[in-house]
Amino acid sequence: MADSTNGNSAATISITVEFTGGLEILFSNEREHTITLPARLSDGSQPTISYLLQHLVEHVMKDDRKGLFIMEDNVRPGILVLINDADWELEGEENYELQQGDNIVFVSTLHGG
Amino acid sequence: MADIESTCASLRAQILATEAQLDGLKRDLANAEKASKSRASPAADEHKEQNDNHEGRRWPLLPEEYRRYGRQMIVSQVGLEGDCLVSGKEAKTTRQLKLRSAKVLLVGAGGLGCPAAQYLAGAGVGTIGLIDGDTVESSNLHRQVLHRTKNVGKYKVDSAIESLQELNPHPTYIPHRTHLTPDEAPTIFENYDYILDCTDNPATRYLISDTAVLLGKTLVSASALRTEGQLMVLNNPPQPAGDPEGGPCYRCVFPKPPPADSVVSCADGGIMGPVVGTMGVLQALEAIKVITAPYPIKAAAGIPAPARESPSLLIFSAYSNPQFRSIRLRSRRSNCAVCSANATVTLNTIMSGSTDYVFFCGSASLPSLLGPEERISPEEYRQKHPGSAAGRGSTMIDVREKAQFGICNLVNSINIPISNILASSSKKSQGQESDQPPELPSWIPPEVANSESDDPIYVVCRLGNDSQIAVKRLKELGLDRDGRRYIGDIRGGFRAWREQVDPDWPQY
Numbered sequence: 001m002a003d004s005t006n007g008n009s010a011a012t013i014s015i016t017v018e019f020t021g022g023l024e025i026l027f028s029n030e031r032e033h034t035i036t037l038p039a040r041l042s043d044g045s046q047p048t049i050s051y052l053l054q055h056l057v058e059h060v061m062k063d064d065r066k067g068l069f070i071m072e073d074n075v076r077p078g079i080l081v082l083i084n085d086a087d088w089e090l091e092g093e094e095n096y097e098l099q100q101g102d103n104i105v106f107v108s109t110l111h112g113g
Numbered sequence: 114m115a116d117i118e119s120t121c122a123s124l125r126a127q128i129l130a131t132e133a134q135l136d137g138l139k140r141d142l143a144n145a146e147k148a149s150k151s152r153a154s155p156a157a158d159e160h161k162e163q164n165d166n167h168e169g170r171r172w173p174l175l176p177e178e179y180r181r182y183g184r185q186m187i188v189s190q191v192g193l194e195g196d197c198l199v200s201g202k203e204a205k206t207t208r209q210l211k212l213r214s215a216k217v218l219l220v221g222a223g224g225l226g227c228p229a230a231q232y233l234a235g236a237g238v239g240t241i242g243l244i245d246g247d248t249v250e251s252s253n254l255h256r257q258v259l260h261r262t263k264n265v266g267k268y269k270v271d272s273a274i275e276s277l278q279e280l281n282p283h284p285t286y287i288p289h290r291t292h293l294t295p296d297e298a299p300t301i302f303e304n305y306d307y308i309l310d311c312t313d314n315p316a317t318r319y320l321i322s323d324t325a326v327l328l329g330k331t332l333v334s335a336s337a338l339r340t341e342g343q344l345m346v347l348n349n350p351p352q353p354a355g356d357p358e359g360g361p362c363y364r365c366v367f368p369k370p371p372p373a374d375s376v377v378s379c380a381d382g383g384i385m386g387p388v389v390g391t392m393g394v395l396q397a398l399e400a401i402k403v404i405t406a407p408y409p410i411k412a413a414a415g416i417p418a419p420a421r422e423s424p425s426l427l428i429f430s431a432y433s434n435p436q437f438r439s440i441r442l443r444s445r446r447s448n449c450a451v452c453s454a455n456a457t458v459t460l461n462t463i464m465s466g467s468t469d470y471v472f473f474c475g476s477a478s479l480p481s482l483l484g485p486e487e488r489i490s491p492e493e494y495r496q497k498h499p500g501s502a503a504g505r506g507s508t509m510i511d512v513r514e515k516a517q518f519g520i521c522n523l524v525n526s527i528n529i530p531i532s533n534i535l536a537s538s539s540k541k542s543q544g545q546e547s548d549q550p551p552e553l554p555s556w557i558p559p560e561v562a563n564s565e566s567d568d569p570i571y572v573v574c575r576l577g578n579d580s581q582i583a584v585k586r587l588k589e590l591g592l593d594r595d596g597r598r599y600i601g602d603i604r605g606g607f608r609a610w611r612e613q614v615d616p617d618w619p620q621y
Contacts, residue, residue, distance in 0.1 A: 020430055021341060022377065025532060031433065063536045068375050078315075078371025080426070086441040087366075087426075107428060107440075109367060112338040112379040113225040113313040113389065 011039040013047070013100040017056065021108030023079065026063040033060060037098065046097040049081065049088065052104065069106075080107045145177070145282075173206055174213075178283065182209055182237050195407045208405040209237060215404045216240035218302065220293055220321055221311030222269040223247070224384060225335050227259040228393035229309055229400070234277045234284055236401055241277070242305055243270040244289035252621075256386035293317055295463045295470060298324040307403060309396050310334040313378060315370045316470040322347060322363030323468070326354065326452045327460050333399045334363060335392040338382050340431040342392035345442070346399050346424070348452065355454035357445055361424050365446040373475040383516075388431050395427065482581040488604040491613040494571065508561060508570045512583045513607075517575065521607075521619045529556055531579040534586055553590060561592070569599035577606035 017033045024031045037047045037055065047055075053075065057066055068076065074094060075081055081088040082105040083096055098104075172179070179186075186192035186209050195208045215238050219226045222245040233241055247269050249260045257269070264272035270288040277286055289301060293312070298320055302308060308325045310318055310332060318334065325332040325348055332347040345366065352359030379389075424442040451458045462468040489497075498507055509526040511518055518528040533556040553562045561570070570587065574580040580602035587593070593600045603610065611618040 020428065020433075021343070022338065022382070025536070028536075065535060067372070071372075076372060076375070077369035078367060078375060080366070080440070082440050085438070087443045089443040090441060105440075107343075107426075108375070109371060110336040110338040110341060110343050111313060111315055111318065111371075111376050112382065112384055113221055113223060113311050113336050113392075 012036050013039050013098060015052075015098055015100070015102040015104060017052070017060075018103070018105045020105065021110055023069065023106050023108045026061055026065065026069055027056075028062060035060070039100075048094060048098065049083075049096050049104070050094040052098060053094070075106065078109045080109070081105070082107065173210055178209075178213075178237065181281070181283075185209075185236060191401070191405055193407070195405065208407075211405050212237045212401065213239040215307065216242070216305045217307045217309065217400060217404075218242040218244065218305035219309045219311050220244050220317070221313065222257070222259070222273045223253065223311065223313065224256040224337065224379065224386070224389035225311035225393040225396060226309070227257045227273060228390045229311060229335075229396040230273060230277060231259060231280065232394055232397035233400060234281045234286075236397070237281070238284060238400075238404070240285045240287065240305070242287040242289060242301075243273055244291065244293055244301065245269045246290060246292035252380075256384060256389050258386075258390065293320060295320055295466060295468070299328065299460050299464060302328050302330060306330060307400055308332045309400060311393065311396065314474075315376060316474040318363060319370065319473065320463070320470050323451050323458050323463060324460075326351070326362045327458070327463070329353065331360070331403050332363075333396045333403070335396045337384060337389035337392045338377060338379060340385055340388055342388055342395075342429040344392055344395050344399070344427040344429070346403065349403060349424070354452045354456045357447070359445055359452060361443060361445045362449065362452045364451050365444075365449050366426070366442060368446065368449070370474040373477040376477065385431065388429070391429060395429075482585055483602060487584060487601045488581075489571065489601050490604050491610040494603060495614050507568050508564075508566075510561070510570060510572045510583065510587075512572055512574045512579050517621075520621055523573075526573070527558055527561065529558070529583070531574065531583060534583055553592075557590070557592075567594070567598045569601070571601060571603055573603040573610070574606045576608055577602065577604055580606060 014034060014036050017035050018031055019027050019033075020031060027033065035052070035055070037052070039046070041047060041051065050073075053070060053073075057070055061069060069079070070076060081093075083091045084103050085105075088094075088096060174182070186207060191208055191212075193208060194205045195211065217233055217238050217240070219230050219233075219242065222230070222243045226243065226245070230241060230243060245268070249257070249265050249267055249269055249272050251262075251265055253269075254260060254262060254265075259273040259276040260269065261272065261276070264275070268288070268290045270290055274286040274288055277284070287304075291297070293301070302324050308321060308330050310321045312318060312321065313336075318336075322332060322334070329348075329351045331349045331351045333344075334347055335342065335344045337343075345363075347360060347366075348362050349360035350358070424444065426440040426442050428438045428440065430436055430438075445452050447453055448455055450456060458468050509523055511522055511526045511528050512531040512534065513528070514530045514532060515528065518530075522528065537554045537556055570592070572580040572583045572587070574583070584600050584602045587600050592598065605612075607618060608620075611620060
């Protein structure tokens with residue numbers, strides 16, 4: 001069947017999420033995570049980076065220091081978000097709709113020298 | 114007899130030959146000194162240099178320069194002819210001359226600045242300025258490769274220039290023995306063509322970028338911490354503010370500074386020498402690429418700058434595979450505070466202090482979390498608990514990270530890294546009935562969790578900040594049994610411990 005909405009297993013997409021620049025400390029010291037998200041949200045829309053942020057904070061991040069990752073429902077200043085090796089600002093920022101196989105990298109800026 | 118006569122003849126001949134050699138050396142020295150003087154005051158001697166280059170000499174470089182730079186000049190990217198400004202006039206000549214006439218300022222003579230300066234000096238960049246107000250410390254030497262052990266205590270810029278001069282006496286080296294301040298930055302930057310950001314804090318990084326943009330200089334910015342590094346070439350090409358063809362600046366990429374408490378320094382987080390060295394060497398490479406680029410550095414009015422590599426961020430991670438990764442960056446931000454048509458930052462606001470970098474970036478607040486009764490000095494601790502080992506009649510918890518604990522620790526102390534404490538949820542009992550005792554997190558070792566003892570718990574760290582956080586958390590978890598068990602920290606951490614109790618304690 002071409003229609004995948006049948007059955008009780010809802011369609012999902014799988015993406016890789018990476019943390020560098022020290023952010024991995026907030027995520028169990030793992031740099032790379034494979035994240036599975038529903039292909040469609042309950043309102044029929046596709047999951048976006050905003051949705052991913054919420055998902056990461058609620059389900060993946062065990063560290064209490066949420067403020068080192070998000071501020072005012074967005075990534076905190078000093079973190080770059082990269083969508084398939086490009087600055088997310090080239091791709092629509094938090095409204096970018098995630099695709100199967102996407103690679104999302106969160107980079108904290110370093111300041112040492 | 115014949116033997117003695119022949120010995121005398123041989124000695125006379127050797128003396129004559131040595132004298133001739135000495136004369137030759139003196140002549141070479143006189144020539145070299147003349148050449149170096151004419152480069153030391155470029156403004157006054159431009160004319161003379163031109164004479165040297167084009168009338169007195171057949172070739173634009175000194176013979177020694179051909180020998181010294183030959184290996185890079187036979188690489189087409191450096192050696193091929195290009196448009197160069199020679200004595201104020203455009204001419205087609207080897208791009209090595211572009212390096213020789215370039216003036217590069219490195220802000221910071223530390224882990225990035227040392228290797229960057231070393232390679233720029235080696236490559237024959239004509240004028241190299243170094244700005245840093247710090248002096249050399251022993252803890253710098255593993256990565257700040259221009260400084261020598263004998264120069265500990267000396268200004269970093271003087272120490273660096275001493276090494277650079279030994280490496281290559283041709284360039285002019287200019288020391289600025291000060292930290293970069295907003296009131297001085299524009300005046301200092303004005304004398305240079307290119308800027309390298311080799312500093313270690315956000316406030317200075319914004320100051321450097323803003324000043325570089327407003328004075329039309331391309332900026333090569335790098336940073337490093339622990340096992341990772343980052344590199345960007347900014348304001349490239351250095352078009353005037355409001356021109357979208359110009360390259361993005363630091364503020365375009367990071368319009369808002371990170372919260373001050375998220376900024377980790379090399380002193381706190383640690384740094385591997387070759388990691389920051391890699392980034393410094395790459396800065397030198399990018400600077401050489403920009404300087405020798407085969408088109409005019411500044412596009413003339415009305416003529417669009419030729420297409421360049423799109424702006425990117427290079428990320429280096431020593432323990433990842435692949436180690437390098439290049440990220441495409443955005444172009445100039447249309448509402449950037451510095452490089453857009455809507456700019457609010459100007460040279461005047463920088464110099465007058467109305468652009469306040471310290472306020473903009475904030476400073477990490479380290480409030481005393483604990484009351485005086487919850488803190489004890491190393492000396493008081495020693496009086497209460499004499500003997501070299503911890504653990505008799507009290508519990509000592511050391512919250513430094515594992516690697517630091519491994520360097521040195523107190524006998525019988527228990528290591529609970531602060532990162533473990535912070536990483537676990539502080540929610541006490543999820544979904545449990547309130548009358549049940551809260552479940553203790555797994556980072557609390559059984560000997561503490563199961564102890565019936567009311568012996569005091571002391572918490573110690575490197576400087577006396579993390580220990581306060583840990584004491585608070587332990588109390589929140591109820592380990593103080595409503596005050597029956599004392600929990601406090603060692604004020605000033607192991608730094609104070611070393612000063613007050615144990616001078617042999619390793620200082621790292």
